Amino acid sequence: MHPGMILDAHSVPAGTVLETEVCIVGAGAAGITLAREFIASSFRVTLLESGGMNYEPDIQQLYAGRSIGQAFETLTTSRLRFFGGTTNHWGGWCLPLDPIDFAPRDHLPYHGWPFQRPYLDPWYRRAQAVCGLGPYDYRPSRWGIRPAEIPPPFAGPDFDPKILQVSSVHFGPAYASELRRAPRVSVYLHANAFNFRPDESHAAVGELAVKALSGNHFTVRARIYILAAGGIENARLLLASGRAGGNGLGNEHDLVGRFFMVHLTYSGGIIVPSHPRMRFDFRQEGSYTGFGGKHPFISFIGPTAAAMHRLELPNMFIDWSYKFSPVVHGVDALKRVIEGEPHGGHWLADLAKVVGSLEGVTDFGVRKVLFGEGIPIEAMAVNCASEQEPNPESRILLGSARDRLGMPEVTVDWQLAPEDKSKAAATLQLLGAEIGRAGFGRFRPALVEGGPWPSDFYGNEHQMGTTRMHRDPKLGVVDENCRLHTMSNLYIAGSSVFPTGGANNPTLTIVALALRLADHVKEVLT
Amino acid sequence: MSWLTFSRRYLLATAGAGTAWLLARAGESGLPAGEEPLGALCSDLGCPPSIGQACLEALPADEISKQSLARSILGDLGCQRGGCPPARVLACLARERSRNDFRDGRIVRVDGWMLSRTETRLYALTALSQAAGTKAG
Ligand SMILES: Cc1cc2nc3c(=O)[nH]c(=O)nc-3n(C[C@H](O)[C@H](O)[C@H](O)COP(=O)(O)OP(=O)(O)OC[C@H]3O[C@@H](n4cnc5c(N)ncnc54)[C@H](O)[C@@H]3O)c2cc1C
Numbered sequence: 036m037h038p039g040m041i042l043d044a045h046s047v048p049a050g051t052v053l054e055t056e057v058c059i060v061g062a063g064a065a066g067i068t069l070a071r072e073f074i075a076s077s078f079r080v081t082l083l084e085s086g087g088m089n090y091e092p093d094i095q096q097l098y099a100g101r102s103i104g105q106a107f108e109t110l111t112t113s114r115l116r117f118f119g120g121t122t123n124h125w126g127g128w129c130l131p132l133d134p135i136d137f138a139p140r141d142h143l144p145y146h147g148w149p150f151q152r153p154y155l156d157p158w159y160r161r162a163q164a165v166c167g168l169g170p171y172d173y174r175p176s177r178w179g180i181r182p183a184e185i186p187p188p189f190a191g192p193d194f195d196p197k198i199l200q201v202s203s204v205h206f207g208p209a210y211a212s213e214l215r216r217a218p219r220v221s222v223y224l225h226a227n228a229f230n231f232r233p234d235e236s237h238a239a240v241g242e243l244a245v246k247a248l249s250g251n252h253f254t255v256r257a258r259i260y261i262l263a264a265g266g267i268e269n270a271r272l273l274l275a276s277g278r279a280g281g282n283g284l285g286n287e288h289d290l291v292g293r294f295f296m297v298h299l300t301y302s303g304g305i306i307v308p309s310h311p312r313m314r315f316d317f318r319q320e321g322s323y324t325g326f327g328g329k330h331p332f333i334s335f336i337g338p339t340a341a342a343m344h345r346l347e348l349p350n351m352f353i354d355w356s357y358k359f360s361p362v363v364h365g366v367d368a369l370k371r372v373i374e375g376e377p378h379g380g381h382w383l384a385d386l387a388k389v390v391g392s393l394e395g396v397t398d399f400g401v402r403k404v405l406f407g408e409g410i411p412i413e414a415m416a417v418n419c420a421s422e423q424e425p426n427p428e429s430r431i432l433l434g435s436a437r438d439r440l441g442m443p444e445v446t447v448d449w450q451l452a453p454e455d456k457s458k459a460a461a462t463l464q465l466l467g468a469e470i471g472r473a474g475f476g477r478f479r480p481a482l483v484e485g486g487p488w489p490s491d492f493y494g495n496e497h498q499m500g501t502t503r504m505h506r507d508p509k510l511g512v513v514d515e516n517c518r519l520h521t522m523s524n525l526y527i528a529g530s531s532v533f534p535t536g537g538a539n540n541p542t543l544t545i546v547a548l549a550l551r552l553a554d555h556v557k558e559v560l561t
Numbered sequence: 562m563s564w565l566t567f568s569r570r571y572l573l574a575t576a577g578a579g580t581a582w583l584l585a586r587a588g589e590s591g592l593p594a595g596e597e598p599l600g601a602l603c604s605d606l607g608c609p610p611s612i613g614q615a616c617l618e619a620l621p622a623d624e625i626s627k628q629s630l631a632r633s634i635l636g637d638l639g640c641q642r643g644g645c646p647p648a649r650v651l652a653c654l655a656r657e658r659s660r661n662d663f664r665d666g667r668i669v670r671v672d673g674w675m676l677s678r679t680e681t682r683l684y685a686l687t688a689l690s691q692a693a694g695t696k697a698g
Pocket of ligand 1: 060061062063064065066083084085086112113114115116117118119120121122124125126127128129226227228229263264265266268272496497528529530540541542543545
């Protein structure tokens, strides 16, 4: 009988062939979710994890690589290589992608998912529980945010408020004991998937070569393989698999590793409110008890679907921090934006004064609740994460250097399209216009048409697109079931399958897709 | 209460008020007779010189004279020459016009800030008036 437990690859005799039904590579959010789904099934599952139960520097170093395009220097810090994966230090911000993220958008090259948001809703609902969240309801009004509290620029027609829920689940510690107890799930730590070898037909994976840093090596033979090693590593493993000197698995159309996308993150600018005591209660980081438990949530704003369609804009996640008058000049985020400007910080106070005087006493409610008396808001520092266009020139490649296992290191050639900047600037221009139109205040965007990205611009840790999903094998590495078009038993889990990435945090979608994949694999196996 | 309701009510309530006081300030701005309320509005706004100066720099050179700015502002506010309403009414009109500027894309970048064309002109006019006042003084 297959021993269900957490084992170490070092203890497997060299040359062993492990037989299993489902082999999952990577014990992060995706891999652990998948493995858990098989606990109550009759199938044997082998979950291979590169790291141990804790951080180990030499294992983490296997994530090292090079950046040759737009600077992408966070290969070893934006991912964690041990049981639980990157959720060992994630922020836990959870929300589904927006319906528009799935929808065809003619202005967006390579747009669209093979299915729409409502189709994924049942799995999103289940993903809420996996991530320890409240109900699958992301309408701000259901989280105690009354429509009357939302100031006009953020209540439509071009921007509207949204909420996300905050998870405190770190997948490793949260689910280790459950997996340890599962009789048909075997977890192998320090087990690095190294090479998926096709069988003689070249239409299926025959076996997977596994290596440990100690030099130990063994093989896994499974009916189904699921690669869940993260948004970059999934592509790296496919590129490095197959015969030596080949172009990898599933890469007949030179798509593996292409379309590498992240969320573009930067300071969006400063808002000077026309009334420093107007009501901002809708924008908060709070806990809501209305659902019979205490559920942390955060509210933010984004462009409406109508505005995105009309003006051909990408999605954008916009939030801000409040800067109160007594401390405003000392606050870092704000300093970044105004430092070095000819008029510096005194502009804020001056402009607030004159705009307030032009706007008069507005009808925005005067703040009483949240901050009590006497702390007027001098400014709001806006933070943005905007959607990156799917771009075939932006890609993950194999470098010439090899890691300690002998696998080619990853090379990231992150590329941006000119539209990534110009359309983000257009969104901020729209935000500024709406803020002015509503008399809410004035906006100083940190990104303008034709200008450079703000100095704090970076591509964040949401790595997507490198094994994209598309029904057409010429446009996608995996089909709508997340199976490689050209390998009948190799599936991919994780954000590498996202054909477009929206602007929302990806993990709830990763988990929802993993649950859906588990259902599909069970069907295939029976 | 929507802003529009508010501003209309405000406008009606204040239309006739304070006229005497405003008249007393006529001439401070050095604007032609009949346009003094505009000067009073500018001084009411209390625009700091740094902002007024930056607004001057942001506007096209051919707009930069008191006469030209006053003409553009009053024209945009629907006031005929010589038919300028009191400053408080002008303030309400300017506020509405400024918001419409944002809606219709009449936006001027002043030191990176997105200001409406109307307010930019108002602040610029203030700067010119202040400069004139300083010279005169
Ligand atoms: C600082 C930070 C904050 C974040 N905050 C948020 C947030 O608030 N909300 C959100 O939605 N997302 C957030 N993320 C992103 C989130 O962590 C990832 O989306 C999520 O962890 C991805 O899950 P995954 O299972 O696909 O990959 P991972 O969690 O990275 O797991 C991959 C696993 O595969 C293993 N592995 C890799 N290669 C091999 C191999 N060859 N053989 C065997 N195993 C291998 C790794 O060791 C790892 O355990 C954040 C990320 C970072 C870095």
